[in-house]
Amino acid sequence: MAERGTLRLGSRSFGAGEFALMAIVNRTPDSFFDRGATYATEAAYDAIAKAVADGADLVDIGGVKAGYGEPVSEDEELRRTVDFVAGIRSRHPDLVISVDTYRSGVARRVAEAGANLINDTWAGADPEVATVAAEFGAGLVCSHVGGLSPRTDPHRMAYDDVVADVIRTTTALADRAVAAGVRPDGILIDPTHDFGKNTLQSLELTRRLDELAATGWPVLVAVSNKDFIGETLELPPGQRGNGTLAALSVSAWLGARVFRVHDVPAARQALDLIAVLRGTAQPAGTRRSLA
Secondary structure (H helix, E strand, O other): OOOOOOEEEOOEEEOOOOOEEEEEEEOOOOOOOOOOOOOOHHHHHHHHHHHHHHOOOEEEEEOOOOOOOOOOOHHHHHHHHHHHHHHHHHHOOOOEEEEEOOOHHHHHHHHHHOOOEEEEOOOOOOOHHHHHHHHHOOEEEEEOOOOOOOOOOOOOOOOOOHHHHHHHHHHHHHHHHHHHOOOHHHEEEEOOOOOOOOHHHHHHHHHOHHHHHOOOOOEEEOOOOOHHHHHHHOOOHHHOHHHHHHHHHHHHHOOOOEEEEOOHHHHHHHHHHHHHHHOOOOOOOOOOOOO
16 A cells, blocks of 8 residues: 555556646536536547646546536436546546546446546545445545535535534545545545635635645645635636635645646646745756856
8 A cells, every 4th residue: 555645546646745736627518617618528628638738637527517506417417427538538548537426326437437536526425436436446535515415505504613524524534435445545635615614614724724634635625716715805706816826825835735726827837836835846947146
């Protein structure tokens, strides 16, 4: 078994000081941010190719809008994801493919098609998702939603200590996944900003992210253009890029390892600089005042 500090997904391994960038490609017509820009198959393939060229280490495919919206049957989610995952695997044999789903039936089919990571953003609502990840040797994201059912929005969520609740829930799910046979070096925990949380709670999670990192489990953060950034700055989704980079950079400094983003080039530059500042990478050039 690999050391806890090493994260292994597909053919890739990410060491304790190495950041991994996850690009978002939604196969949905109603995504809160892109409004269906990658719903069409060819547009989605183009987005994958661009993300890879821009420096993404992983791609995360979603077939259902995360929050409240039109019902999407399991058959429809399968139609949006399975053949597409197989197509990505054919075009990009070594790319790490993640699929955002809370349904074990979908997890099984996308794993058969070549997915390396199951991004379960609804905190094990279907416990068989972990069983599927174990069967196929896939990684698993263990998240926190405060007990909400899938695709429901938070309302007056209250915690004695939101960070303690997140740690307790995600680490328990991680331990349960290991007991189900999921590889320990393929497990991530995700505080899941905005899911089951108001803006103040998501901000608290961000400023105390080092406490999640201290659990030893690799931490994934998905803050890109989220509502807690929009409410803090009073900005709509399309104008939250600068705030996203600020939250992402703080999360990286405090120990997050994997970052789910819409803007890959901007995030890649920010993470590269944070890695140098933390001493885990070297500058690309150091000619100033030395020539």
